[in-house]
Amino acid sequence: MNSEWILSTQGPKTFARLPILGTTASRTLEENAIQNHPPGYLMQRAGLALAKLSLAVAPHAHVFWIACGRGNNGGDGLEAAIHLHQWGKEIHVSMPAADKPLPTDAGLAFARARQAGVAIHDHAPDHWDICIDALLGIGLTHAPTGTYADWIGLINSRSCDVISADIPSGLMADTGDAPGACVNATHTLSMLRLKPGLLTLHGRDVCGNLWLNTLGLESTAEPTAWLNPMPAAYHRPHLSHKGSFGDVAVAGGTRGMQGAAVLAARAALQSGAGRVYLALLPSANGEASVKVPADLMQRHTDALQPQQLTLVAGCGGGEEIAHPLPRWLLESKHLVLDADALNAIAASADLQTLLQGRDVDTTVITPHPLEAARLLGCSVGEVQADRLRTAQLLAKQFKCTVILKGSGSIIAAPDRLPHINPSGNGKLAIAGTGDVLAGMTGAALARHASAWKAACAACYHHGALADQWVKRTSLTASGLLESI
Ligand SMILES: NC(=O)C1=CN([C@@H]2O[C@H](COP(=O)(O)OP(=O)(O)OC[C@H]3O[C@@H](n4cnc5c(N)ncnc54)[C@H](OP(=O)(O)O)[C@@H]3O)[C@@H](O)[C@H]2O)[C@@H](O)CC1
Ligand SMILES: [K+]
Numbered sequence: 001m002n003s004e005w006i007l008s009t010q011g012p013k014t015f016a017r018l019p020i021l022g023t024t025a026s027r028t029l030e031e032n033a034i035q036n037h038p039p040g041y042l043m044q045r046a047g048l049a050l051a052k053l054s055l056a057v058a059p060h061a062h063v064f065w066i067a068c069g070r071g072n073n074g075g076d077g078l079e080a081a082i083h084l085h086q087w088g089k090e091i092h093v094s095m096p097a098a099d100k101p102l103p104t105d106a107g108l109a110f111a112r113a114r115q116a117g118v119a120i121h122d123h124a125p126d127h128w129d130i131c132i133d134a135l136l137g138i139g140l141t142h143a144p145t146g147t148y149a150d151w152i153g154l155i156n157s158r159s160c161d162v163i164s165a166d167i168p169s170g171l172m173a174d175t176g177d178a179p180g181a182c183v184n185a186t187h188t189l190s191m192l193r194l195k196p197g198l199l200t201l202h203g204r205d206v207c208g209n210l211w212l213n214t215l216g217l218e219s220t221a222e223p224t225a226w227l228n229p230m231p232a233a234y235h236r237p238h239l240s241h242k243g244s245f246g247d248v249a250v251a252g253g254t255r256g257m258q259g260a261a262v263l264a265a266r267a268a269l270q271s272g273a274g275r276v277y278l279a280l281l282p283s284a285n286g287e288a289s290v291k292v293p294a295d296l297m298q299r300h301t302d303a304l305q306p307q308q309l310t311l312v313a314g315c316g317g318g319e320e321i322a323h324p325l326p327r328w329l330l331e332s333k334h335l336v337l338d339a340d341a342l343n344a345i346a347a348s349a350d351l352q353t354l355l356q357g358r359d360v361d362t363t364v365i366t367p368h369p370l371e372a373a374r375l376l377g378c379s380v381g382e383v384q385a386d387r388l389r390t391a392q393l394l395a396k397q398f399k400c401t402v403i404l405k406g407s408g409s410i411i412a413a414p415d416r417l418p419h420i421n422p423s424g425n426g427k428l429a430i431a432g433t434g435d436v437l438a439g440m441t442g443a444a445l446a447r448h449a450s451a452w453k454a455a456c457a458a459c460y461h462h463g464a465l466a467d468q469w470v471k472r473t474s475l476t477a478s479g480l481l482e483s484i
């Protein structure tokens with residue numbers, strides 16, 4: 001029953017497709033397990049795992065501050081305290097005072113801790129070397145208040161290691177929202193299963209290193225989502241030719257905005273597409289304002305034969321992209337829609353109908369949160385408030401595969417469980433990296449012929465390139481695609 005290292009701040013430590021459970025599904029799993037085990041069984045396992053991880057993280061720490069809330073998350077902390085106390089460590093256990101009784105499992109842990117000789121204070125210590133944050137778990141319902149908020153502030157004020165039990169206190173388990181004070185952990189030990197909030201929105205910034213301990217519970221229950229796995233390496237047979245890996249055309253680049261289209265086309269080429277065409281929009285008069293590598297074949301947009309290729313449309317397309325879009329939506333064998341193509345679709349009910357009429361596994365849309373908001377006719381705040389739900393809504397409404405970009409990109413498609421992507425980091429938050437993703441998705445779609453598989457693979461690889469960026473210089477979109 002060892003804890004598994006899932007993510008470091010440098011990227012994924014696991015390459016598997018792991019289940020992710022929202023709060024409701026986690027509670028069902030927990031309740032089923034509680035019925036089959038003696039009282040306190042899971043919490044005792046959680047406490048042992050927490051104690052072991054804290055020792056592994058800070059073997060020379062003298063004082064362990066174990067900050068416990070008055071729910072079952074606090075119970076995990078109390079169980080950890082019992083072990084650390086028995087192992088001869090100096091511990092300071094704090095729990096806010098209140099008249100309200102503890103829930104059953106936490107109450108049991110409280111009694112066990114008292115019996116083991118653990119002192120439980122209603123104040124924080126003056127000094128500590130490592131903190132176990134067991135204040136709030138998946139029971140958080142609103143921004144932390146009172147002593148909870150004060151102790152979260154205190155935890156964050158020191159530069160010591162912080163191990164969060166289950167989830168950093170103050171983070172919403174389903175969405176990654178942090179409505180108020182939130183612990184900034186160096187390590188988070190998720191119990192039973194991963195939660196969506198650990199992996200998207202604020203989750204990645206406050207979790208530090210993410211660990212998982214299943215507490216020995218197997219379950220066949222359907223998860224809420226999956227962690228997007230590292231795709232299998234694809235094999236290029238010796239007996240192959242340029243037609244074996246599909247043709248990609250990148251269409252976009254209105255006058256003065258051609259860099260985006262060239263970036264996407266170069267990314268498709270670097271990703272192994274057999275042939276890549278660059279189709280600049282008519283206002284460009286066939287002339288690129290940026291250098292076009294000789295390996296890209298330039299074509300007039302009217303000369304493209306979309307029935308036979310994977311078309312990546314949008315990059316730097318401006319408003320002009322709206323004119324050829326109806327034909328492309330009707331005729332393209334495979335389609336990746338990004339940026340201005342998405343803005344055009346958001347503004348036109350006719351284009352939306354055409355998109356909805358396409359075969360479901362032939363199209364990928366790659367909106368960032370603002371583009372997603374335009375498509376759904378809502379605010380960016382509403383998009384970000386529940387990114388998993390937003391991506392699923394987009395997939396259902398437009399009948400295609402969606403990559404909702406941002407911290408913890410979500411990949412969704414109709415009638416599938418979504419994936420949350422674990423690779424990538426803040427270096428990607430620069431202009432042009434979205435064009436690179438569109439080009440990579442185009443190349444993957446030309447190869448896989450499945451929008452879903454292409455989106456999952458491209459999203460993972462794109463993030464992994466940023467995780468592997470070790471140069472001292474800042475990441476650039478060109479640098480990113482050259483590292484493919
Ligand atoms: N049972 C088991 O076997 C297992 C349980 N496990 C563990 O249980 C955790 C879930 O426990 P949970 O459901 O008790 O919720 P939890 O996160 O402790 O919070 C509830 C407390 O917080 C309070 N509170 C809420 N919001 C607040 C706020 N904003 N500001 C201030 N207070 C606030 C709330 O107060 P109330 O709102 O009720 O007044 C209540 O007192 C889970 O994350 C995992 O760690 C695992 O080890 C697996 C085995
Ligand atoms: K916690």
